[in-house]
Amino acid sequence: MVRPAGTEFVSLLLIALLLFLLFGGSRIGAAGKGLGEAGRHVKRAIRDADPKPAAPTMTELSVSQEPKLLPAKGESSASREADPS
Numbered sequence: 001m002v003r004p005a006g007t008e009f010v011s012l013l014l015i016a017l018l019l020f021l022l023f024g025g026s027r028i029g030a031a032g033k034g035l036g037e038a039g040r041h042v043k044r045a046i047r048d049a050d051p052k053p054a055a056p057t058m059t060e061l062s063v064s065q066e067p068k069l070l071p072a073k074g075e076s077s078a079s080r081e082a083d084p085s
Contacts (some may be wrong), residue, residue: 020028
């Protein structure tokens, strides 16, 4: 069945009027205010989110500490520290 063009608007207007009568203007206003504040909080959280830390560059990696040598097979780390040859 084909409905006249303006019936969607009229039906939405009737639903809005029914909601206003059931809940009252203050509750509908408070709900709208809460939705607006929630949207602002989400936008702020997205904007203020910390970006991922940048990966270290090649120069930062090459200027690192002096490499530590591992003890040879059968040699303990204590004997290597005592004899720095």
